[in-house]
Amino acid sequence: MPDTVTVQIPTALRPQVDNQSTMNIEGATVGQVLGSIKSKYPDFGKRLYKSDDELNRFINVFVNDEDIRFLDNLNTPLKPGDEVAIVPAIAGG
Amino acid sequence: MTQSLDRYHRQILLPCFGEEGQRKLLGSTALILGCGALGTMNASMLARAGVGRLIIIDRDFIELTNLQRQILFNEADVANAIPKAAAAKEKLSGINSDIEIISVVDDINHANLERYCGLTEGSEYPRVDVIVDGVDNFETRYLANDVAVKHGIPYIYGGAVGTFGAQYAILPHTEKGDAPWEKLPGATPCLRCIFEQMPPPGLTPTCDTVGVLGPVVSIIANLEVVETIKVLLGNFAAVRPTMLNIDVWENTYRQLKIAKAYDVGDCPCCKHRKFEFIDGFFGSSTTTLCGRNAVQLTHKQGHVGTGSHSGGGGMNFDEIADRLRKHGKVTANKFMIRAELTDNGNPYELTLFTDGRAIVKGTKESNIARSIYAKYVGA
Numbered sequence: 145m146p147d148t149v150t151v152q153i154p155t156a157l158r159p160q161v162d163n164q165s166t167m168n169i170e171g172a173t174v175g176q177v178l179g180s181i182k183s184k185y186p187d188f189g190k191r192l193y194k195s196d197d198e199l200n201r202f203i204n205v206f207v208n209d210e211d212i213r214f215l216d217n218l219n220t221p222l223k224p225g226d227e228v229a230i231v232p233a234i235a236g237g
Numbered sequence: 238m239t240q241s242l243d244r245y246h247r248q249i250l251l252p253c254f255g256e257e258g259q260r261k262l263l264g265s266t267a268l269i270l271g272c273g274a275l276g277t278m279n280a281s282m283l284a285r286a287g288v289g290r291l292i293i294i295d296r297d298f299i300e301l302t303n304l305q306r307q308i309l310f311n312e313a314d315v316a317n318a319i320p321k322a323a324a325a326k327e328k329l330s331g332i333n334s335d336i337e338i339i340s341v342v343d344d345i346n347h348a349n350l351e352r353y354c355g356l357t358e359g360s361e362y363p364r365v366d367v368i369v370d371g372v373d374n375f376e377t378r379y380l381a382n383d384v385a386v387k388h389g390i391p392y393i394y395g396g397a398v399g400t401f402g403a404q405y406a407i408l409p410h411t412e413k414g415d416a417p418w419e420k421l422p423g424a425t426p427c428l429r430c431i432f433e434q435m436p437p438p439g440l441t442p443t444c445d446t447v448g449v450l451g452p453v454v455s456i457i458a459n460l461e462v463v464e465t466i467k468v469l470l471g472n473f474a475a476v477r478p479t480m481l482n483i484d485v486w487e488n489t490y491r492q493l494k495i496a497k498a499y500d501v502g503d504c505p506c507c508k509h510r511k512f513e514f515i516d517g518f519f520g521s522s523t524t525t526l527c528g529r530n531a532v533q534l535t536h537k538q539g540h541v542g543t544g545s546h547s548g549g550g551g552m553n554f555d556e557i558a559d560r561l562r563k564h565g566k567v568t569a570n571k572f573m574i575r576a577e578l579t580d581n582g583n584p585y586e587l588t589l590f591t592d593g594r595a596i597v598k599g600t601k602e603s604n605i606a607r608s609i610y611a612k613y614v615g616a
Binding site for chain 2 (some may be wrong): 200211231
């Protein structure tokens with residue numbers, strides 16, 4: 145079992161993280177994991193976060209396909225091997 | 238042609254259909270909102286399946302770059318500059334002459350959508366049983382969501398861009414709580430429960446800025462058609478309660494569990510029954526600029542960009558400028574971006590300001606200006 149969780153980066157946010165599609169990050173909560181990416185990639189943070197401790201409301205984050213708003217938001221606990229998916233609204237058609 | 242059911246034999250054979258199901262479809266009305274890549278596939282499959290009445294609304298004309306994925310159109314439509322809704326009606330009439338197809342060439346907005354859904358007094362349109370999403374922007378989707386929730390009409394969301402897409406069926410919470418789906422399996426969260434806020438213009442990729450793979454839109458459109466048919470057959474228990482997100486290039490298929498969004502959230506639309514997009518409180522408004530052959534678009538939801546380091550979800554001017562450079566000459570400074578674009582053979586000048594305003598020069602038509610904005614900036 146890896147010590148990290150996998151974060152799925154949506155296409156629209158990849159330019160802000162050196163075009164990585166997934167990242168393996170250590171952290172005990174969603175907030176720690178996203179905060180860790182944010183401190184390394186500030187532009188990513190600006191897209192994702194509304195304020196220091198609140199995400200923009202047009203982006204949803206899922207842990208193992210469960211929306212973190214129905215878990216414990218940024219305090220949602222993570223265990224190694226969990227998958228965190230950042231899912232923006234899709235506008236095209 | 239007679240109303241024989243012979244042509245539907247292969248689907249009548251399905252246990253979930255039968256002749257009764259087929260007659261339900263033939264007695265139904267579906268609104269197809271937008272007739273691009275999603276909408277052409279929606280319309281084609283629903284016409285073939287024998288949905289008795291289709292209302293198809295679209296504001297655009299067919300362009301050569303549409304043919305890669307918009308399955309009802311051909312080169313002659315491009316050469317003859319046919320509106321999408323009219324061309325769709327012509328093609329569909331040749332596919333199924335048993336059904337009625339109503340085409341509307343218009344910009345969908347807060348002042349007309351309820352009328353096109355047959356929901357206003359004196360509307361010349363039949364009341365629709367379902368709204369099928371074929372649009373290319375979020376503003377129209379939130380408006381459709383408002384109409385769906387206000388009037389208790391199922392709304393089938395679909396969106397696709399690049400190599401990914403999402404699909405989800407909204408069986409709305411109604412005022413009285415007496416819609417057939419509210420007993421079993423229960424209403425589902427609305428689009429605003431899930432995406433609480435509209436993404437700011439320019440932040441979401443559009444098919445015209447980042448491209449789109451034809452099959453992914455067809456797949457999403459067909460998933461919409463499946464859910465539409467379930468709804469029209471009254472088989473609400475079969476409707477998938479999850480939001481399906483797929484990326485056909487990266488081979489990811491997720492069923493996102495969003496069922497709790499209504500209970501946990503505080504949705505202004507389906508919980509508080511405030512229909513801000515119908516009321517015109519949110520969304521964009523357009524003003525034709527007198528004597529300038531130009532239209533100004535103003536967004537009412539606060540999307541303030543502050544140049545290249547915009548925060549709080551504002552527009553990122555550097556990124557938008559980069560995208561626009563793929564389509565024409567771009568000049569930019571800290572106050573604005575100006576792009577010279579050619580769309581459907583006509584030249585336009587699009588100017589974006591940091592306060593979220595946009596001016597489209599080269600037209601006096603608000604629907605053309607909104608179309609240019611939705612394609613090249615996004616909403």
